[in-house]
Amino acid sequence: MEQVVHEILSPSNQYKVQIIKRKDGLFSTEVYRWQEDCGYEYWSPIKKGLSLIDTEEGAVTLAFEHLKEYSGENLSP
Numbered sequence: 001m002e003q004v005v006h007e008i009l010s011p012s013n014q015y016k017v018q019i020i021k022r023k024d025g026l027f028s029t030e031v032y033r034w035q036e037d038c039g040y041e042y043w044s045p046i047k048k049g050l051s052l053i054d055t056e057e058g059a060v061t062l063a064f065e066h067l068k069e070y071s072g073e074n075l076s077p
Contacts, residue, residue, distance in 0.1 A: 001023055002020050002021065002022050002023065003020065003021045004018045004019070004020055005019050005020070005021045005027075005056065006018070006019040006056075006059075006060065006063070007019075008060075008063050008064065008067060010067050010071040010073050010075070011071075011073050011074075011075070012071065012073060013034065014033060014034045014071065015031065015032065015033050015034070015067055015070050015071040015073075016031075016032050016034075016043065016067075017029050017030065017031050017032075017063040017064075017066050017067050018030045018032070019056070019059045019060060019063055021056075022052075026052045026053065026054060027052070027053040027054070027055070027056060027058070027059035028050060028051060028052060028053065028059070029051065029053075029059060029062055029063050029066060030045060031045070031046040031066045031067070031070055032044060032045050032046060033046055033070070046070060
């Protein structure tokens, strides 16, 4: 079973990245954007190629890179 081990928000709280530990012991990241549409508010996933990362530290580094890329905001781990 997959488990979200970290969730990192952008400074504006408009983007987030979840770091997921997979059942095979590897990590992956998923990027989301906050959406408001027709009265509904929700986290919408942003499609990105699958990356498998072997360490949690590597996944955190990649998560910050994804947040900076999508949000355009200045971030520091």
